[in-house]
Amino acid sequence: MAIFDTQVVSEHEDGAISSAVELLRAGNLVAVPTETVYGLAADATETCAVQQIYAVKGRPSNNPLICHVSDAEMARGYVEIPPIAEKLMERFWPGPLTLVLPRLETANVAAPVSAGLSTLAVRCPARQSTRQLIRALGHPIAAPSANPSGRLSPTSAADVLAGLGGKIAMVIDGGETEEGIESTIIGVTAGKLYLLRPGTVTVDEIADAAGETVYDRDESEITAPGQLASHYAPNAPVRLNATDAADDEVLVGFGDVAGDFTLSLSGDLREAARKLFRTLRTADAAGARAIAVAPVPMSGIGIAINDRLKRAAAPRNS
Template sequence: MTNGAGIITTLIHETENGAIDRAVEKIFDSELVALPTETVYGLAADALNDVAVKKIYHAKGRPSHNPLICHVSNNAMAQRYVRVTPLAKLLMDSFWPGPLTIVLPQIPENGIAPTVSAGLETLAVRCPAANTTREIISKLDRPIAAPSANISGKLSPTTAQDVLNDFDGKIPLIIDGGATKVGIESTIVAVHDNQIKLLRPGMVTADDIVHATSVPVRDYEGTQIVAPGQLQSHYAPNAAVLLNQENTGEHFFIGFGDTTGDLNLSPNGDLAEAAHNLFQHLRSADKHTEGSIALASIPNSGIGIAINDRLKRASAPRDESST
C-alpha cells in the first residue's frame, strides 16, 4: 500500500521465506521496519545510524527528549555498549530474553546514535524474547532502536494490523509475528552501583526482581525523563478514559473479574490476561463509542501495578505525548 509520499508498505509474515533477510536489508539501508516482540510491536532502526533513528521520531511524532530502547540479541551485545555491573548481569541472566529493560551507563564512544539516548549518558537495553526479532538483530550484528510502533501518545500496537493502521504508506516493511503474548511494554529499571530503581512497571514485577536478586527495588522519584513511558499522557485512545468506575450504562464499559460490561479484561480476574487484552480492548472500545470509555477497578498489586500505570497515563490530560 502507498500514500502520496510514494512509500509502499509491505506486510509479510515472519515465517515467509526471506522475511528476516528483507528486514535486515531495510534496516541496513537506513529504513524503518516494524517488528514483533513479546511485549508490543516495535518500530526499528539501526541504533548506530542517527539518520535512521531520527526517522523514528519523525514517523511517530515523538518528542526528541524522550529516549529510546536499544534491543540486543544477547548479553554479549549489550556489553559492547553499556557498562554491565554484576547486578545488571544477574538481571540479564534472570530475565533475558524477556520483558525487562535495563538502563545502564554508556561506554564512551560506543557508536550509538546520540538521538537514541536523547542526550543522556545512560542507555536503555533489552533482549526481546521474540525469536524472529533476535535473529534480525543477530544478523545485523548491532542493536536496533525500537520504541512501540504507534503514533506517539496513542495506544501501543499488539498486532501487525495495529501497526498498519498507523503507518500504512509511512514505512516500507512490517513483519507480522501474530498477536503479542504479553500485551504491554517492558518493565524498565535503572541499575546504579548496587541499587535498582523502577522507572516503568511491567510484566516483570518488583517482587520478581527482588526474588531474583535479593536487592530492594526503589521507585524513581525524580522529574527528569530518563526512560520511555514516563510522560504524563501516554497509551491513550481517542476517547476519554475514566478509571475505577461502576457500570452505569452511561459509557462504554470495560470490566474486570465479576464486574461485567461491554468487554472484560479478564472474567476470571487474571492480571496477566488483563494485561494481554488491555490495548486491544481499548482499541475496540474506541471504535465502538463516541463517548467515554469507563473501566472497572484493577487491583494495584503485581502485574496490576503496570496495568494501572498504563491506564493512569491513558486518562491523563493530553497536553504532551510519548511512547
C-alpha cells in the first residue's frame, strides 16, 4: 500500500476542487466533507481506485458502497428511478437520503461498488463543494465514511487524518459536519420502500413524502452500507442505557442523565445526532475501561442514534 504525505486543503481554497479532481482522475483517494460524515472518495468508474477504498479501510468486500451524484439527472445514467423514488429525490435531494435502486445494465460503474448486487446505492450530498467536485469529475464518486472499517465515523478533517493519515492523497477540510451521522438508506423494490439504515431523515418523513408505508428490512443479509453488526465502534467497549457509571467507566449523558460528557443537555435528538461520534471520540480519549451511554428515546432521529449505539456496543469483529 502506498504511503502519502496527506494534504489537507480547505474547501474554500482556490484550486482545491480542481486539485482533488486531478487526484481522483489519477486513481487516488480523496476524503471529502458531506453534511453527514466525511467520505472516502474514489472515481466510481475506476475498478482499481474503488478497490483501494476496500484496502485502505480494511472494509469487507461484501459491503457495498454509496455512489454520490451531483443531481438526480446524473443518477438517471446509472439506476432505474421509479415514480416513488422520484418523489423522494424531489423532497430530500440534495440531502442525507440514499436510495438503493436497480442498476442499469449500461451503467459505467466499477463492479466492486455494488459488491456483487444488482442494485446501486445513490445519494446527492447537500455539501456544495462535494457536488461541485462530482460535476467537475463528470461522473459519480464512490464514498463510504473516511475511517478504518468498523470504527467511529469522521465528522472533521482531523478525524480523517487520525484514522487514514498517510494512506490517502488529500483531505478537503470543510469543518465539522452538520448532521453528524450517516444518511438514511431506503431500498426501493417492486414499488415498496424498505428501511435499510436509519438516519436523520426519519421513516415518518419518508412515508409522508412518498405517500407509502416504509417496511423494515430483512437483516439476514447485507444489502446496503452500514449493516454490519459491529460498526461505529470506539476503542473502549460501550455499555448502553446507563444512568450512572462504574468507577472505571466514563458516562456519556443525555437529557436528565448527567454525564462526564453529554450528547444534549436539553434532550435534543438532532443535537445528539450531530455530536454522537464527536462525543464518543472524546469519551474514548479519556482512557476509561469502558464508555457508559445514557438512554436515548427510540423515536424520530433517536432510532438512528440507537442504531449506531447498538452497533458500537456489539461484539467486535476479529
